[in-house]
Amino acid sequence: MKIEPIIKGVVARSAHPAGCEQAIKNQIAFVSRSKMITQGPKRVLILGGSSGFGLASRIALTFGGAKADTLAVSFERGPSEKGVGSAGWYNNIYFKQQANKVGSKAINIIGDAFSETIRQQVIDTIQQQFDGKVDLIVYSLATGVRPKPNSDEMWHSAIKPIGETLTGASVNIEHDSWHESELPPASDQEILDTQKVMGGEDWESWIDFLINHDAIAPQCQTIAFSYIGPQCTHAIYHQGTLGRAKVDLHQTSHALNLKLAAFNGGAYACVCKALVTKASVFIPTFSPYVLALYRSMKDQRLHETCIEQMQRLFNSKLYPAPVVDGERLIRMDEWELKESVQRQVAQILPKLNETNFKQLGDYQGFKAEFMQLNGFDIEDVDYEQEYSLNELKSLTP
Numbered sequence: 001m002k003i004e005p006i007i008k009g010v011v012a013r014s015a016h017p018a019g020c021e022q023a024i025k026n027q028i029a030f031v032s033r034s035k036m037i038t039q040g041p042k043r044v045l046i047l048g049g050s051s052g053f054g055l056a057s058r059i060a061l062t063f064g065g066a067k068a069d070t071l072a073v074s075f076e077r078g079p080s081e082k083g084v085g086s087a088g089w090y091n092n093i094y095f096k097q098q099a100n101k102v103g104s105k106a107i108n109i110i111g112d113a114f115s116e117t118i119r120q121q122v123i124d125t126i127q128q129q130f131d132g133k134v135d136l137i138v139y140s141l142a143t144g145v146r147p148k149p150n151s152d153e154m155w156h157s158a159i160k161p162i163g164e165t166l167t168g169a170s171v172n173i174e175h176d177s178w179h180e181s182e183l184p185p186a187s188d189q190e191i192l193d194t195q196k197v198m199g200g201e202d203w204e205s206w207i208d209f210l211i212n213h214d215a216i217a218p219q220c221q222t223i224a225f226s227y228i229g230p231q232c233t234h235a236i237y238h239q240g241t242l243g244r245a246k247v248d249l250h251q252t253s254h255a256l257n258l259k260l261a262a263f264n265g266g267a268y269a270c271v272c273k274a275l276v277t278k279a280s281v282f283i284p285t286f287s288p289y290v291l292a293l294y295r296s297m298k299d300q301r302l303h304e305t306c307i308e309q310m311q312r313l314f315n316s317k318l319y320p321a322p323v324v325d326g327e328r329l330i331r332m333d334e335w336e337l338k339e340s341v342q343r344q345v346a347q348i349l350p351k352l353n354e355t356n357f358k359q360l361g362d363y364q365g366f367k368a369e370f371m372q373l374n375g376f377d378i379e380d381v382d383y384e385q386e387y388s389l390n391e392l393k394s395l396t397p
């Protein structure tokens, strides 16, 4: 069979193995010619390491100067009679192949990072492969659900405004179309549940778990990713349920910073730029802003993708020493928030509508990045190649 893109709404239901492999190689090539990371970590645990910022961290830390060994946890689908599997599944496989070629360890654990079983597997692996300790923990999970500990129930996040109904548009990637919608304000329960899923509680419980298992190396750092954005995004993000969860994450970074001070280490929330990822395309009414932002940042030659953000984070803002703002946040969104960038966004965004969003906004770039996340539309990939299910199943992460 040939592997074709299958997109439902804003979700990719197929992925191209050779495209994922090429995307990993392209990212490795990028970090290899970038400013190197100095005094970086050697043993890194990445929670959510198969796509987006987590995968980009992994590539940067192994190939961008630190030569780190990595252990990544992710929740991905392998090939089966139902489909070829997810891009993250293939990213894990091809990252590991490339890392092993240069003598770096790359261990993939696939399963639910919220479960006790996976925690135990992580600690066993750290003991067996990393001399019992890690120097950096990257917390990069993005999910809509979190199981309640010792229960069969789940918390579900609800991406909604708080206090007022929000009207706005979202883009449908499957049909290249624009849809206006109304989002009612979140209930108090939805606000709390979103905080449970996307806030800092699970990050803190992971660090506590690692401390209790004596797995924290001297000078160990931990980071998690956040977003603040300009005023025009605040109703859906910063002042909505997601923003409440992120504020909780920021507060958690301070609590964890105190805990890791005992190891001469630290904990930081890194505020990143808005980017197309599997998780971000899901945020209702957010895509028009991303279309305007991409147009503006590309015009001003300031556009970065996940890999550029992560290489810059590790080579300039976390190592050799953390660089923080007045609220102890690491700011990777300073180019997004530049006055010149936001001035251009403010000119484009109010004009966008269903007839012109592909011309005025950078829909082409937005969609290309989405396709590339799933291994499609990448140069030098043979999309005519035939695969058998057995052949795909023989690739193991």
Ligand code: NAI
Pocket: 047, 048, 049, 050, 051, 052, 053, 054, 073, 074, 075, 076, 088, 111, 112, 113, 114, 140, 141, 142, 143, 225, 226, 227, 271, 272, 273, 274, 275, 276, 277, 278, 279, 280
């Ligand atoms: P992503 O969807 O590309 O990656 C999420 C990762 O989490 C994947 O590796 C996935 O397998 C893993 N995962 C999800 N549920 C899991 C589970 N139960 N167990 C194990 N692994 C699981 O997401 P992205 O965009 O890289 O998000 C990472 C973080 O960055 C999030 O906290 C997000 O809010 C933040 N962020 C994202 C921005 C964006 O524009 N994409 C901007 C600023 C922050």
